[in-house]
Amino acid sequence: xxxxxxxxxxxxxxxxxxxxxxxxxxxxxxxxxxxxxxxxxxxxxxxxxxxxxxxxxxxxxxxxxxxxxxxxxxxxxxxxxxxxxxxxxxxxxxxxxxxxxxxxxxxxxxxxxxxxxxxxxxxxxxxxxxxxxxxxxxxxxxxxxxxxxxxxxxxxxxxxxxxxxxxxxxxxxxxxxxxxxxxxxxxxxxxxxxxxxxxxxxxxxxx
Amino acid sequence: xxxxxxxxxxxxxxxxxxxxxxxxxxxxxxxxxxxxxxxxxxxxxxxxxxxxxxxxxxxxxxxxxxxxxxxxxxxxxxxxxxxxxxxxxxxxxxxxxxxxxxxxxxxxxxxxxxxxxxxxxxxxxxxxxxxxxxxxxxxxxxxxxxxxxxxxxxxxxxxxxxxxxxxxxxxxxxxxxxxxxxxxxxxxxxxxxxxxxxxxxxxxxxxxxxxxxxxxxxxxxxxxxxxxxxxxxxxxxxxxxxxxxxxxxxxxxxxxxxxx
Numbered sequence: 001x002x003x004x005x006x007x008x009x010x011x012x013x014x015x016x017x018x019x020x021x022x023x024x025x026x027x028x029x030x031x032x033x034x035x036x037x038x039x040x041x042x043x044x045x046x047x048x049x050x051x052x053x054x055x056x057x058x059x060x061x062x063x064x065x066x067x068x069x070x071x072x073x074x075x076x077x078x079x080x081x082x083x084x085x086x087x088x089x090x091x092x093x094x095x096x097x098x099x100x101x102x103x104x105x106x107x108x109x110x111x112x113x114x115x116x117x118x119x120x121x122x123x124x125x126x127x128x129x130x131x132x133x134x135x136x137x138x139x140x141x142x143x144x145x146x147x148x149x150x151x152x153x154x155x156x157x158x159x160x161x162x163x164x165x166x167x168x169x170x171x172x173x174x175x176x177x178x179x180x181x182x183x184x185x186x187x188x189x190x191x192x193x194x195x196x197x198x199x200x201x202x203x204x205x206x207x
Numbered sequence: 208x209x210x211x212x213x214x215x216x217x218x219x220x221x222x223x224x225x226x227x228x229x230x231x232x233x234x235x236x237x238x239x240x241x242x243x244x245x246x247x248x249x250x251x252x253x254x255x256x257x258x259x260x261x262x263x264x265x266x267x268x269x270x271x272x273x274x275x276x277x278x279x280x281x282x283x284x285x286x287x288x289x290x291x292x293x294x295x296x297x298x299x300x301x302x303x304x305x306x307x308x309x310x311x312x313x314x315x316x317x318x319x320x321x322x323x324x325x326x327x328x329x330x331x332x333x334x335x336x337x338x339x340x341x342x343x344x345x346x347x348x349x350x351x352x353x354x355x356x357x358x359x360x361x362x363x364x365x366x367x368x369x370x371x372x373x374x375x376x377x378x379x380x381x382x383x384x385x386x387x388x389x390x391x392x393x394x395x396x397x398x399x400x401x402x403x404x405x406x407x408x409x410x411x412x413x414x415x416x417x418x419x420x421x422x423x424x425x426x427x428x429x430x431x432x433x434x435x436x437x438x439x440x441x442x443x444x445x446x447x448x449x450x451x452x453x454x455x456x457x458x459x460x461x462x463x464x465x466x467x
Contacts (some may be wrong), residue, residue: 069399114439120451121264124432132412132433155429164427170266 003035003043007081008052008072015056017063018044030147032128032154080115094161098168109172113165122159152174217230226293228296228389228420229278234287236244236273236443246278247273249443250287255422257388260415262431263424265440269367271424272393274440278422279312279391280304291389309338313382315411317397319374321381322364328355328362331381338385356410366460372403376410383414392423408433 003025010016010024022040025081044066047053052072056065068076094116101109139145237244248270256259263271277281278289285325289296291311297306302408314320321418322331331349336342353362357374366374382390385403392411394401396404404427412433423434439447 114447118447120436120437121428121437122427122449123452125437125449127432128429128432129451132409135409155432159429166266167425171264 003039007040007043008046008068008076008079009116011053011066012073012076015065015067017059017065019065021066021109025144026175028146029150032150083145110169113118113169117165120158120165124155124158125153127158131155225257227256227290228292229253229255229422230288230290231274231278232288232290234277234289235285236270236282237279237285246313246443248277251443251445252377253438253445254299255389255420257418257420258415259436260421260423260434262414262434263422263440264426264428264431266439268425269440271362271440273443275393275422275424276393279314280308306338307333310385311387311389312322313379313384313387315375315378315382315390315395316393317394319366319371319378321374321378322368326363327335327367328357329367330366330377331384334381335385340385343372344434349380350383352384356380371399372406373405375399375407379407379414382384383419390419390421392421392426395423396425396427404430 004030006025006028006093012027016024019037021044024034025035025040037152043132044053048055050071051069052075053068056067058064096178097112098109101107101112131148133142134148134151139148154191231251231253234248234253235246236248237246237247251270251274253274262301265271272374273282277284280289280291284297291307294307296304296307312374321327323335325448328346328349329351332342332345335345335348340348350362352357352419355357356379357379358373358376361369361373361377364373365379379390379392379395382392390411395411396407399407408430411421412422415435421434423430425431436449438445
């Protein structure tokens, strides 16, 4: 889980206290995913329970300090060395919305697509402004470099959506044209097919 | 100029101001006639202001390239007007058109279109020389333009001695040398890799921030996102558009939405 490992990565640079970890996490990621202090302390207590960190005295101002353990370092190396799992995709509201919009009465699916496209392009414009600002001066410290990587991730991730929407739109146009020239292809009520199979099942069946 | 058909400038952070550099008014382009009639553009209204970069997106056949060729006076509208710096270009004769294209409008094409027998500096100086500027002054301007783009070292290279990204940056320098304030770019990043394409966009962005007006046709969302405004075309009509807000408001609002 990303907060857990993010905190471990910060603690590898030396003992730190809770609100300091929060500040450093946010400056690394440009406050893209703000943490509340409660989350930080909950995570720290779980890390401590699992033996990945220990309490390590306090600083001059009386803040309780935490330090990473050898097990914590091993856990962190494993995290960096393991790809993030993408094989069980989280539920995507847009995919569900488009799936439901196909043939839905009173819904213009092209308008659903366009309003999403506008929204996402707008978000990309805003991210790109941030990125242009970040690039105006050569990023100097590691927080600035890290923030640039994060904002570019937001742009690249967002970009997949208008590309997919463009594809959906032209796919729908082509299917409609095919249906128009071939009257028998008129979609009637779908035959009962038994329970739908997951994408993973289908992939396995194809092997 | 009549203000009635001119929409107010968009409230974007780029704060474009003044009179539009380019105005398209009820612009229509039809090919063929009768049963074979094809409407490439159907009544486009679009104003582009100094300091503004507009991206035009849409599926192939939606009229993107037609819009750009009409805006630059490379093709003639069936009806409607193209107004560049307050001047209706249909009122200009062929000579006036050529002068306008040379003095006010710069083009950037996907395949750079540099003249192979001329060096980078000569390519940039050529439109100025054609416009009656002395050879010496035109070269000085060209070198200054190259220096500004950190390309001074390639001034005397020929196009086949430059990378694609360098050629495209020279093409942008050529498009904006002199007093030209309107740049029309057709898929300017088409043949470039991601990082070079971005450098080209950053340059176009900078030139617009310095007061030029730009219209760019692209099918790449990531490049369109550099624009102040994204205009969506479908079947020859503008169906939608977006403006950017200030980056600061985005940060202030946080971006926790989808990922929290």
